[in-house]
Amino acid sequence: MSKVARLRHALPMSPDINAAVADLDKAIADAVDAAKEAGLPQGLIVSLLHGHAHAQTHQMVTNDH
Template sequence: MTNVTRLRHALPLSSDINKAVVDLDTAIAKAIDVAKAAGLPQGLIVAELHGHAHAQTHVMVKK
């Protein structure tokens, strides 16, 4: 896991990283709003987010 950066060691974060985090958060929030408007059950939305978080954690640990 040499490619993983612990944020507490990288503080303060660069403006590029801050923008990327804000953009990611905004995109996720918009996608959730669209899914809710389409009638997806909240549990399915949560399951999708949890599944992606699990998969990304696996990718980080595997490297």
């Protein structure tokens, strides 16, 4: 793990933001676990997550949110 960098926001984040990030992370992890238990292939799970990440990135760079 020596090549893993911890990213930090330039300014301290509020407890509300930290809680929202933790909730989002847990929801994603729970959804991935449920998908695996339902028998979805791991590649499909990854591709769906990648597609959502790509769409969100597109919205950010085009200011189309």
